[in-house]
Amino acid sequence: MRALISGGCGFIGHHVVNHFLKNTDCDIIVIDKLSYASSGFDRLRDIDCYDDKRVLKLTADFSRTLEPGIIKEIQSVDYILHLGAETHVDNSIKDPEPFVNSNVVGTMHMLNFARTVKDLKMFIMFSTDEVYGPAPEGVNFKEIDRYNSANPYAASKAGAEQLSLAYANTYKVPVIVTNTMNCYGQRCGIEKFIPMTMRKIWLGEEVIIHANKDLTKAGSRFYIHARNIAAALLFLMENGKFRESYNIVGEKEVDNLQLAQMIADILGKPLHYKMVDFHSSRPGHDLRYGLDGTKLKTMGFKYPKTFEESFVENVEWHFKKENMRWLNL
Numbered sequence: 001m002r003a004l005i006s007g008g009c010g011f012i013g014h015h016v017v018n019h020f021l022k023n024t025d026c027d028i029i030v031i032d033k034l035s036y037a038s039s040g041f042d043r044l045r046d047i048d049c050y051d052d053k054r055v056l057k058l059t060a061d062f063s064r065t066l067e068p069g070i071i072k073e074i075q076s077v078d079y080i081l082h083l084g085a086e087t088h089v090d091n092s093i094k095d096p097e098p099f100v101n102s103n104v105v106g107t108m109h110m111l112n113f114a115r116t117v118k119d120l121k122m123f124i125m126f127s128t129d130e131v132y133g134p135a136p137e138g139v140n141f142k143e144i145d146r147y148n149s150a151n152p153y154a155a156s157k158a159g160a161e162q163l164s165l166a167y168a169n170t171y172k173v174p175v176i177v178t179n180t181m182n183c184y185g186q187r188c189g190i191e192k193f194i195p196m197t198m199r200k201i202w203l204g205e206e207v208i209i210h211a212n213k214d215l216t217k218a219g220s221r222f223y224i225h226a227r228n229i230a231a232a233l234l235f236l237m238e239n240g241k242f243r244e245s246y247n248i249v250g251e252k253e254v255d256n257l258q259l260a261q262m263i264a265d266i267l268g269k270p271l272h273y274k275m276v277d278f279h280s281s282r283p284g285h286d287l288r289y290g291l292d293g294t295k296l297k298t299m300g301f302k303y304p305k306t307f308e309e310s311f312v313e314n315v316e317w318h319f320k321k322e323n324m325r326w327l328n329l
Contacts, residue, residue, distance in 0.1 A: 004029045004077040006062060006110060007038075007084025011188050012126075012226050014043035016081065017055065019230035027054045029074050032084065033061040043187050063098075063106040066113055077117060079237060082110050083126045085160075088191065089153050096152035103156035104163065111167045111175075122237055125164040125177045129222075129247075130154035132179075135290035142292045143179070143245040150286055161245075168243045176236060177245040181291055185226035185310075186317050187326050193256065194223070194263075198318055199327045201264050201271060209257050211275040212287060218257040218275065219287040222250030225310040228303045235301045249293030252307045266315045 003020060007013040008030030020026050032038050041057065044050045050057075060070045062084060086092070086102040107125065114123045132141040133148030149155040161177050168175035184194045200207050210219040232248045240246060254262075257273065264271035305313075318327055 001026045001079075002029065002077045003027075003079040003081060004031065004074055005081045005083060006031050007082075008032055009034060009038040009041060009043055009057075010083070011037070011043070011185070012183055012229060013083045014047060014187065015185060015226035016083065016230040016233060017044065017049060018047045019227060019234065021049055021052065021054060023231075023234060026079075027056070029056045029058065029077065031058045031060040031062065031070070031074065033063075034059055037087070037189060039187075046187060062109050063101045065109055071113065071116070074113075075117060078119075078121045080110065080114055080117070080120065080123045081126065081233060082107065082124060085126070085157070087128075087153065089130075089151050090191075092151055092153035092156070096156070099152050099156040100159075103153075104159040107160040107163055111164060111171075111173060114173050115167070115171050120174060122240065122242075123164070123173050123175045124233060124236065124240075125161060125175060126233075127157045127161050127177055127179050128154065129179055129181045129289045129291045130286070131158040131161060132289070132291070134286035135288050137288065140249075140290035140292040141247075143247055143295055165243060174242045176240040176242060178233065178236065178248050179245060179291060180224065180229055180248040181250050181289060182221040182223050183226050183229060184223055185314055186323070188226075190326070190328055194259070194314075195318070195327055197260050198263055198267075198315060199329065201260070201267055201269050202319070202327070202329065204269070204272065207260050207271065207273040209260065209273050209275050210287065211277060213277050215275040215277060217287075218255040220253050220255040221289060222253050222291065223259070223307065223311075224248065224250035225305070225307075225314065228305070228310070231304055232296065232301060235296075235299075239299055239301075246296050247291040247293050248296065249291045250307065251293075251303060253290070254307070262311065263315055266312060267319065
């Protein structure tokens with residue numbers, strides 16, 4: 001069995017590589033363009049798989065047509081997990097073009113490649129909760145609810161989803177789509193909220209908490225550990241149905257002030273914070289997202305660890321001496 005993972009050097013991608021190595025006998029092909037988000041091959045080195053004979057690593061930019069030499073190396077695969085993407089909302093607001101090129105055009109190139117793979121078992125289009133836009137209090141969107149993308153990143157992922165489903169219908173590519181909520185875990189990019197907050201609390205700096213207009217309620221997310229996402233993807237490879245979407249949802253909604261306080265409590269440090277109405281002044285940033293995870297749960301999937309277990313483990317891991325470099329400490 002061979003699985004091709006695009007973006008396999010990235011944060012979520014390397015967790016998927018690690019999970020598959022530990023829980024399957026798959027050989028893995030990683031393609032990654034090694035942008036700033038990849039940290040080179042450092043994440044693969046850190047999980048001791050850089051020299052693993054089961055892992056083939058190739059540098060390729062799928063936002064461009066894949067070169068014949070790359071195709072020759074990757075053409076014999078059973079599964080394609082298309083995780084590679086531009087993901088930073090702030091960057092998409094500053095300049096949408098790289099996001100359209102990577103997430104829409106790049107997905108087209110991966111789908112065109114998938115059409116050439118004989119007996120391909122599954123193409124997983126990995127997407128985000130943000131395609132559904134902001135969720136009012138108490139509302140959690142179900143699979144294939146209407147799109148309401150509020151920023152260029154979300155719109156580019158919505159386009160990638162629709163293109164994938166169109167290829168499933170038109171060319172019979174065995175596509176499934178996953179929508180995932182805010183992810184955290186070991187070796188996450190420092191620009192993301194949780195690692196950024198860990199670093200600021202450790203250094204005694206002020207943490208900015210995005211809030212509503214009255215500065216009375218912090219923004220919230222259903223945070224999920226990357227390991228749990230990897231487990232869900234493996235479950236769907238075995239149980240997913242083509243041309244269907246699946247929400248991979250964090251088990252518990254936590255607002256960002258609660259989250260920052262949890263980090264401070266684990267570290268035994270005071271929390272210095274400021275509530276900011278960032279969303280009114282910066283359209284495209286949403287106060288709350290929400291997905292309904294009933295479908296996957298009904299199918300029998302259970303997360304390996306609870307939110308609390310994973311979160312405490314994640315914070316403590318980052319402050320071991322050998323791991324603090326991932327927080328630029």
